[in-house]
Amino acid sequence: MKHLIYATGLVLATQAAAETPVLTIYTYDSFATEWGPGPQLETAFEEACGCDVNFVTVGDGAALLSRLRLEGESTEADIVLGLDTNLTAAAHETGLFAPHEVSADYDLPIEWTDDLFVPFDWGYFAFIGQDGAPQPANFRALAESDQRVLIQDPRSSTPGLGLLLWVKAAYGDEAPAIWEELSDNIVTVTPGWSEAYGMFLDGEGDLVLSYTTSPAYHIIAEDDATKVALPFEEGHYMQVEVAGMVAGTDQPELAKSFLDFLVSDTAQGVLPTTNWMYPAVSPEGGLPDGFDGLIEPSKALLLAPEEVAQTRNEALEEWRNALSR
Amino acid sequence: MAALGVAMLLLGPLGAVLWRAGGAGMPSPADWAALRFTVMQAALSAILSCGLAIPVARALARRRFAGRQALILLMGAPFILPVIVAIAGLLAIFGRNGLLNQGLALIGLERIDVFGLHGILLAHVFFNLPLAVRLLLEGWRGIPTERFRLAAQLDMPPGAMFRLIEWPMLRQRVPGILAVIFAVCLSSFAVVLILGGGPAATTVELAIYQAFSFDFDLGKAAVLSALQLGIVAGAAGLALVLARGRGMGGGLDRPVQRWDGGPWAARGDAAWIALTAVFIVTPLILVLVQGGATLLSMPLLVWQAAGVSILVALGSTLVAVPLAFALALPRRDVVEGVGLITLAASPLVLGTGMFLLIRPFAFPGNHVLVITSIVNAAMALPFVLRAISPELRAIEADYGRLADSLGMTGWARMRWLILPRLRRSLGFGAGLCAALSMGDLGVIALFPPPDAATLPLQIYRLMGSYQIEAAAGGSLLLTFLCFGLFFAFDRMGRDADT
Known part of the structure; x- marks a missing residue:
């Protein structure tokens, strides 16, 4: 019986893979909720890639890294999204991430040099x-x-x-x-x-x-x-929030294009009023209204x-x- | 068998975490300090809650007044109140802008600060005093009215009556109740941190979280979790050794009538009852007032989450009640001890261990609701057990020989003796379990499914997205549903004796 279930699962999984590739993104819980940026980013990226975006969520950034370490190389994640610079050193040490090759005109108060992680908001x-x-x-x-x-x-x-x-x-x-x-x-x-x-x-x-x-x-x-x-x-x-590509991903091209998408105008325009953070790259239309009166340290x-x-x-x-x- | 199953459910995940860690990790001095503080506050909370519960339960047991049934029913409420809701309710009274401080300011007195060890104890007594009262009331109910009748005929003074009739019952029940409250407070996490006011009030559960999330030191997380289990196992053992005594003897189940207590005792009883009622009911009313307006304007997602939560709660009850029954039936101390220590299992270690065990076969995120139901059932098991086990022992002690002599065994014994007499406790236990499972955030926080949520998870999501108002409405809905389930089950048990 068990074998039958596995076999069925395997067949279904293979069929699905043959039809549309799936990009699995591990992120923290509030990113993927109704009020977070997740749903809008998912729709926008799926339109462009012809793929299926699958969010897997854990509590917060620290739990995200713990989950990845628990799973190690057997992880199903293609992208890990939502670590911050307090966690990137430990994330580097895991050796589970691959260089991203993304370049963007970052609007950060600091210089960005990390070759494994792409900053998306701060x-x-x-x-x-x-x-x-x-x-x-x-x-x-x-x-x-x-x-x-x-x-x-x-x-x-x-x-x-x-x-x-x-x-x-x-x-x-x-x-x-x-x-x-x-x-x-x-x-x-x-x-x-x-x-x-x-x-x-x-x-x-x-x-x-x-x-x-x-x-x-x-x-x-x-x-x-x-x-x-x-x-x-x-x-x-x-706080600078980052995303990275998992080295063992079976969808490297898709993962790379998602990271490019993450710093694009479309995605960056969504973040301020859903994640309530500054976008890493200023979107063309500028920041939404409520943001201009904020203090600038x-x-x-x-x-x-x-x-x-x-x-x-x-x-x-x-x-x-x-x-x- | 059942005990073995529960032990596996606890130790399996712990073993998996240890195995993955590749060995144990040593707790740091700060962890030991956290352990000492945790044990200290839990012991104080248990002693205070239980100590205060005795006069209250005694007063309720020997007085009859209008609204008594309603008050007893409400006694179930604080314990099943979701933690975040309860903290809000308590702060609405004892917080800086709370009723108490507003009153003090009006008469020109200095404001009091609720944060500190006293705040923790206040909250724990609020949660556990009513539970202890309910459990003790079951004990008083178990004393046959014929005993009091005899005592009245002998013109026994109140002291002697307490010593000869009530003390033996207390001696039997109180250790178990102390142990269960101790265990609850030992794993209390948010209450201790928020009301404790600072890192001096750190619990082992936070140290486990830190080891796991901050340092990724799985070995240490497992060791701390095992220590917590060990302490509760010790407390359970102690309770079982102390809780010696025999049944109260059989009776004719006539309504309890008592003739003791003069006007002074009556006034004392009235004061205990009134104080408890105010202490328990005021925060509940404030929760209602605060959330009331938001209840109608909640997003659909909240209602969907409520549906999911009801299923999870019923699922847990379906698992926990038969399990508790199976654990209580052999009337063996060790078996019951196993039931108690599930309380001390760290949800984080349990969840992580289950993740490690399930991961090779399936993706845990896809089965999170089933996992949550089972873990919540394990967490509620001790309460169901505490509700039914003393009753079951009393039934066997008082009527077992009669049933034996009538040759009542197996299903007949169950149907004619045990189930009818146990029905009230079963209803109470099932109500507790359903409500606790409903209100607990639990392991779902470790694998939150993006497309579904239980109500507590949805409330946290709302709070995390600045939707504080909707979260307040959700909390109120959660409170209603918890009470609804509890009352429904409790009622089912009560209908038995009308």
């Missing part, structure tokens, strides 16, 4: 608050103020890790002191972005760690201009991918010690 981390409320202009001023801050846990959340590296990149050896001063401002540490942001909207804190682009969502989708991002003088830490902070692991462990230890008292 953003700055920032504290979001209510318009008209006090706006500390740096971490020290924030620590001295009585503003109540909601942050995410760096061990389980991408923005949480971003904040950890932000403080470390801006203050180096002084980072532990900054955390100690901040500790009485921190209301709580949530496991993920959603919990913190939800609590902020419920008035549980004055500020929440998110992205500089968050106010754009409230302006565009809710016509609400009362949420603002606070510009910090130290500069803002960045004076300085972009980003650790080199190969420094992340070492710095992260050190900073995590400091963070835990400072906040555990």
Whole structure:
């Protein structure tokens, strides 16, 4: 019986493959939901390629890399989409990715040289608050103020890790002191972005760690201009999201053309109002309206991918010690 | 057999993760600190919940008042409330802009801060006190009314009555309830982190997540998970050793009537009941108020997810209830212990292990709903077991010899003795299981299917896409459905004795 099932599956799979090639893309959950960029990108790319795009989703960027490592070379992924520069060094080490050969006129605050990963969107981390409320202009001023801050846990959340590296990149050896001063401002540490942001909207804190682009969502989708991002003088830490082609893919041509598509005008135009991040290549029509009023940080902070692991462990230890008292 | 199956379900995935890791990994000092904190908060939560539940259950057991049945029914509610909903409800009272702080500000007092160990305990007592009350009430119900009648005839003072009649019952039930609450709180993750207020309140589950996702140290994740299992196994063992005692003796099933307690005791009972009712009902009302307006304007996807969730919940119940019955039937301590430790299994390790086991044969993403049903059933198993097992033991202890002497065995014994007397507990257990499975995010978060979702997953997706309002509506719908399923099953059990 079992053999019959396998055989049937095999026959069906072969037939399907003979008809339309399937491009399997591993991504994080919110990318492929109804509100994320996934469905629009899928439709647009399928029109051009005559193929079938199949999204396979896991929780977040870190889980994405874990899944790939679990599967190793037997993975069915052709493309992995949604890692960020905090994960690319570890992703390089797996040896599971192939060079991309994509070239584009990137609109990033940093120079892009990674030969395995294509950046598709990016953003700055920032504290979001209510318009008209006090706006500390740096971490020290924030620590001295009585503003109540909601942050995410760096061990389980991408923005949480971003904040950890932000403080470390801006203050180096002084980072532990900054955390100690901040500790009485921190209301709580949530496991993920959603919990913190939800609590902020419920008035549980004055500020929440998110992205500089968050106010754009409230302006565009809710016509609400009362949420603002606070510009910090130290500069803002960045997140750059990337995609890469799996070396063992059975659809190398299709995968390459998808990566080209990802930095094309069509795809880049979809990202700002679905993923609420800046496009890696400015689309021809420019950015949507709500994006022009956003703050532009004076300085972009980003650790080199190969420094992340070492710095992260050190900073995590400091963070835990400072906040555990 | 059933016990072996459950043990395989737990240890198989753990073994698979260890095998894939190529060996164990050593926990770091920070992990040990997390372990100590986890055990400490779980023990405190269990003692507080159970300690407070005893006077409340006693008050409910010996008083009759209008709305008593409704209150007992509502006692099932907090425990099955989805975590995110419950946290929102508690913050609406105890948070910075909550009712309590608004009240304090009105009379010029300083605001209180809910975040910290006390916040964790508050939430855990909110979840588990009502559960403990329900489980203890079953115990009180098991004491034949003839005993109280005799005590009244002998003019027994309240102290003696407690010592001779109620204490033996408590001695039998409380250790098991303590163990189950301890196990629930041990694997509590979001509540502890959010209400704990910082990394000092780190649980083992977060350390497992960190080992897995951050460091990709599968060996360490497996070791931490095994430690957690070991601790709960220890607690279960201890509970079973302490929970000695015999049945309460048979009776004629007449309605319980009690003559003890003067006016002071009555006032005390009324106070316990009123306090508990306020503590439990207020957050529920606030959840309703907050989500009410959004309920009508939800995207279709939310309704579809609700349908999927109902199927998953019913599937879990169909697996868990017969399994719990099979585990409870032999009335063997070890077998029941196996049932308890499923609570301590890390969903992350369980999910990853199942992924590794299934992956060579099929693509786990395609069967995620079945996997979720089974894992949720395993997670709910201990509660079903706790609901039916003491009852089953009591039935056998009190009526077993009579049934033996009548030669009632096999199906006849089941049909005429066990099932009718167990029906109430079975209904309660099945209700708990369905509601828990419905409300739990569970392993589906590890393999979220892009084209389908359970309601909790859909709520997280909405929250992650800034759709906070729709998420609130979804949470309310989830709450209604959890209660609906729970009440429906609980009702089925109750109809038995009317």
